[in-house]
Amino acid sequence: APVIHRLDYQAPTYWIATVDLTLDLDPAKTLITSKMAVKRNATQAHGALVLHGEELTPLRVMIDGEPVSFRQDGNLLHIDAPDRDFELVIRNTCCPEKNTALSGLYTSGGGFFTQCEAEGFRRITYFLDRPDVMAVYTVLLRADKAKYPILLSNGNLVEQGDLDGGKHFAKWHDPFPKPSYLFAVVAADLVAREQRVVTRSGKEHLLQVYVRRGDLDKTEHAMNSLIASMIWDEARFKLPLDLERFMIVGVSDFNMGAMENKGLNIFNTSALLCSPATQTDADFQRVEAIVAHEYFHNWTGNRVTCRDWFQLSLKEGLTVFRDREFSMDMAGSPSARAVQRIQQVRNLRTMQFPEDAGTMAHSVRPDSYTEINNFYTATVYEKGAEVVGLYQTLLGREGFAQGMALYFERHDGQAVTCDDFAQAMADANPDSALASRLDAFKRWYSQPGTPQVTARGHYDAAAQTYTLTLTQRNPKAGEGAAPQLIPVRMGLVGAEGHALPLNLAGQASVGALETVLLLEQAEQSFTFTEVSSQPVPSLLRGFSAPVLLDDGLTDAERLTLLRHDADAFNRWEASQRLALRRLLDAVQSGQALELDIGFLDAMRAVLRDPQLDPAFKAEALRLPEAAYIAEQLPVVDPQAIHNAVEAAWDQLALALRDDWAWAFEAHQVEGGYRPTAEDAGRRALANLALALLVRGSAMLADPVWPGKAYQQVKDATNMTERFGALSALVQAHAGLADAALTHFHEQFAHDALVVDKWFMLQARTAERDGKVFERVKKLLQHPDFTLKNPNRARSLLVQFCNLNPGAFHRTDAGGYVLWADQVAALDAINPQVAARLARAMDRWSTLAEPFRSAAQEALKRLSERPTLSNDVREIVTKALE
Ligand code: B3K
Ligand code: ZN
Numbered sequence: 001a002p003v004i005h006r007l008d009y010q011a012p013t014y015w016i017a018t019v020d021l022t023l024d025l026d027p028a029k030t031l032i033t034s035k036m037a038v039k040r041n042a043t044q045a046h047g048a049l050v051l052h053g054e055e056l057t058p059l060r061v062m063i064d065g066e067p068v069s070f071r072q073d074g075n076l077l078h079i080d081a082p083d084r085d086f087e088l089v090i091r092n093t094c095c096p097e098k099n100t101a102l103s104g105l106y107t108s109g110g111g112f113f114t115q116c117e118a119e120g121f122r123r124i125t126y127f128l129d130r131p132d133v134m135a136v137y138t139v140l141l142r143a144d145k146a147k148y149p150i151l152l153s154n155g156n157l158v159e160q161g162d163l164d165g166g167k168h169f170a171k172w173h174d175p176f177p178k179p180s181y182l183f184a185v186v187a188a189d190l191v192a193r194e195q196r197v198v199t200r201s202g203k204e205h206l207l208q209v210y211v212r213r214g215d216l217d218k219t220e221h222a223m224n225s226l227i228a229s230m231i232w233d234e235a236r237f238k239l240p241l242d243l244e245r246f247m248i249v250g251v252s253d254f255n256m257g258a259m260e261n262k263g264l265n266i267f268n269t270s271a272l273l274c275s276p277a278t279q280t281d282a283d284f285q286r287v288e289a290i291v292a293h294e295y296f297h298n299w300t301g302n303r304v305t306c307r308d309w310f311q312l313s314l315k316e317g318l319t320v321f322r323d324r325e326f327s328m329d330m331a332g333s334p335s336a337r338a339v340q341r342i343q344q345v346r347n348l349r350t351m352q353f354p355e356d357a358g359t360m361a362h363s364v365r366p367d368s369y370t371e372i373n374n375f376y377t378a379t380v381y382e383k384g385a386e387v388v389g390l391y392q393t394l395l396g397r398e399g400f401a402q403g404m405a406l407y408f409e410r411h412d413g414q415a416v417t418c419d420d421f422a423q424a425m426a427d428a429n430p431d432s433a434l435a436s437r438l439d440a441f442k443r444w445y446s447q448p449g450t451p452q453v454t455a456r457g458h459y460d461a462a463a464q465t466y467t468l469t470l471t472q473r474n475p476k477a478g479e480g481a482a483p484q485l486i487p488v489r490m491g492l493v494g495a496e497g498h499a500l501p502l503n504l505a506g507q508a509s510v511g512a513l514e515t516v517l518l519l520e521q522a523e524q525s526f527t528f529t530e531v532s533s534q535p536v537p538s539l540l541r542g543f544s545a546p547v548l549l550d551d552g553l554t555d556a557e558r559l560t561l562l563r564h565d566a567d568a569f570n571r572w573e574a575s576q577r578l579a580l581r582r583l584l585d586a587v588q589s590g591q592a593l594e595l596d597i598g599f600l601d602a603m604r605a606v607l608r609d610p611q612l613d614p615a616f617k618a619e620a621l622r623l624p625e626a627a628y629i630a631e632q633l634p635v636v637d638p639q640a641i642h643n644a645v646e647a648a649w650d651q652l653a654l655a656l657r658d659d660w661a662w663a664f665e666a667h668q669v670e671g672g673y674r675p676t677a678e679d680a681g682r683r684a685l686a687n688l689a690l691a692l693l694v695r696g697s698a699m700l701a702d703p704v705w706p707g708k709a710y711q712q713v714k715d716a717t718n719m720t721e722r723f724g725a726l727s728a729l730v731q732a733h734a735g736l737a738d739a740a741l742t743h744f745h746e747q748f749a750h751d752a753l754v755v756d757k758w759f760m761l762q763a764r765t766a767e768r769d770g771k772v773f774e775r776v777k778k779l780l781q782h783p784d785f786t787l788k789n790p791n792r793a794r795s796l797l798v799q800f801c802n803l804n805p806g807a808f809h810r811t812d813a814g815g816y817v818l819w820a821d822q823v824a825a826l827d828a829i830n831p832q833v834a835a836r837l838a839r840a841m842d843r844w845s846t847l848a849e850p851f852r853s854a855a856q857e858a859l860k861r862l863s864e865r866p867t868l869s870n871d872v873r874e875i876v877t878k879a880l881e
Helices: 220-237 282-297 307-331 333-358 377-413 418-428 433-443 554-564 568-591 596-609 614-620 626-630 638-655 657-666 677-700 704-715 719-731 737-748 752-764 771-779 789-803 814-827 831-841 851-863 869-881
Strands: 013-024 030-040 049-052 057-063 070-073 074-078 084-095 102-108 111-115 133-143 148-154 156-162 168-179 183-186 192-197 204-211 245-251 265-270 452-460 463-472 484-493 516-518 523-527 536-541 549-550
Touching: 030 869, 057 070, 057 074, 070 831, 074 851, 111 245, 111 704, 133 148, 133 183, 133 789, 148 168, 148 452, 148 596, 192 523, 204 220, 220 245, 220 282, 220 307, 220 377, 220 752, 245 282, 265 282, 282 307, 282 677, 282 719, 307 333, 307 377, 307 516, 333 377, 333 568, 333 626, 333 677, 377 418, 377 484, 418 433, 452 536, 463 484, 463 516, 484 554, 516 523, 536 554, 554 568, 554 596, 568 596, 568 614, 568 626, 596 638, 596 657, 614 657, 614 677, 638 657, 638 677, 657 677, 677 704, 677 719, 704 719, 719 737, 719 752, 752 771, 752 789, 771 789, 771 814, 789 814, 789 831, 814 831, 814 851, 831 869, 851 869
Parallel strands: 013 133, 204 245, 245 265, 452 549
Antiparallel strands: 013 030, 030 084, 049 074, 057 084, 070 074, 102 111, 111 183, 133 168, 148 183, 156 168, 192 204, 452 463, 463 523, 484 516, 484 536
8 A cells, every 4th residue: 555645735636516425225235326516626737537436336427417438446436537527427336234344334233324534435435535625415315214214414404205115215415515524324223312402693403312222311411511512612712503403323333432424423332322320430521522522523623624634633633622621611620620631641641652652653743644544643632632732822712712713714614734723823823922933833743752851950049049941852753853842831839838939030920920931942041030949840830741851850849749839730740750750760670669658658648638639639649550651761671560560559558558448438429420520539539449448458368348349349329339349359359359240241241331341341450470361362252252343342452452561561472462363353354443453562662572572573473464454554564664
């Protein structure tokens, strides 16, 4: 497969203004008729019309009513087309029931569903399947009425009725021109929760959430989240809903979380259904965020879309930023907002930082790809959202909102680039730090790698000055790389814990307690005057830029920040740095980890602090993830990291045993389940406490807490507490774990999303004596396991291979062998999901021996298979480069 380069972009020779599609839906052979108004693009030289088409059978091609010849060349259809506008009609068939890749038109649970982003439309019919070709669609669906009573497509329903032979039809028209990747069709036996809403402008809208019969009672949270998203987007960005009807449909077989098709969002049921009995607080939170994310795409993605797929972060980074802002506003209190930010950063560090340092490293706006589906990455999404956040940090909320307004004023209805977005932000704020440094700022889009920032302070007691010297380097950025514009939000904390007023030589902001330093050179110094005592710098508050910071602070200084920093994020950061230093010391020295009294006392103080929220405590007491620890090391021994982390948990469990018991009892939530940030925070801390109590009991051979946890697995009234107790038993390898797992499986065997959790927990359990690996091998044979359902495949394999390094990396290479076999097996069914699993080896080259050689061997063996998909081939090839 060819490598596609960003700089090769060319506008198409033809545009397609309108599409009239007729689909005669049949699982074995669906017939598609597509009538297109084709317009000559005079800016390009005349040539053949070359359409994309994949796994299709062409029947007939007509231009202005006359049959014409065509030539198929792999996945391209060449048509000798005239040098003018014309009408093109194409008839073809496809086979939805054989479409296990779940891209294009496929069947799931007896219904028809589509997924067209990025390049699925070409698996339905021949088309210029590229995002800059925007057309107005009219869609006629015909299908058996009894089997598929609901027929949906984008836009508005204009006609429906019965046909002969037990069939019926529905005709849909979407008035908004859209790229083919936003096209969608659903034909299935579904029921809907409906809600009519009137927006500010006085317009009435119909909101619908379609699911299978029996799931209707799990759609209330999604509907509430949708309404909240609408209200929020109107209030914050003055962006209203532009459609009479907005539909969400749930489907069990889906390659990702959800898809923002115009007016017809299609959701993985795992990102849609919520009930206290079967979903956890984290699920409720995730559903709210994904419903909002897809809704927000209606403006950032659909009204203004991407010129080409290299611009993917234009819509994804921006929309993640928007859903994060929404979630923070929904969370409410400053502390709950900080917890959201902490979770974002934890996720960034465990998923995106390794990606940016590994074999798949790419910039937020990549320069080349082979398979675009491989670039729906943490970098494009999460780092992309961080970059959008940088605009807001530089411009302020108001300035950012003005930039958004100008972006829509200029580009509504267009397919544009990341440069267009940056330009709108700068032009709306001509006097800003952004406008004067736009080229430097845009290196965030072009340079891969996580910048490494060091900070060193010098206090001059005689002169009462404090000089902070910041440096940056980014070894991954490649040749010709230049410094990036890094906003460092910061404050100074005095010895007694109070915030010191900031007087920055040469700057006006006199006496403020917080400021944003702009690091734009390789090295820069900032001198604060009238500093009466040695301060502790609190840097990168709120994680103001996605960098790795070496702050050079001592333990004592970090303890000061943990206790006193005005910035809650940096209090959490201090806890993580205290833990990280100890874990790294143990890993690097090869000595067993011994947590000191000072650290344990600090953790106890956090746990017992009456001023801190439970949700914050749960985050501060959680140890850094193995993947983040690994990123600090030049050579990675996954087993050494695993041992250090396990030892740290053991010691936290035992040293704070009374405190955990207090925390568990003190944070029980009374009354009915509510998915609020406050209640969820209490449950999170109670679950953490229970996990450590059961862990401690297993070491002390004490039956009380395991017994309590087992009882909670049986009696809990919500999934958060039930699954928390189950996790506590399984993670501690407690004697009752197997019985609890069996009980849980029996109770929820009928609920696929809960069975996914059951697989997930066992695949993610911290390894002990190879038991987890043995269990995963056995689970591959479990009657409930299948590679065909992406949720199920991910719940066992991605959880084990990509997210459980201590169990996956084995000296006998067993994990790698399992990985190679399963990637190959999955690849034959679903290349997109297989490619995700293939990424488990991203960081193989930094592994210590014997892991490194064994991993390379497994990669080589996989790469030698002749039948790999482009998706997996690209990942494996890059890994071996
Ligand atoms: N835009 C889709 C992702 C499509 C992935 C294609 N492989 C969902 C989202 O980001 O909202
Ligand atoms: Zn998105």
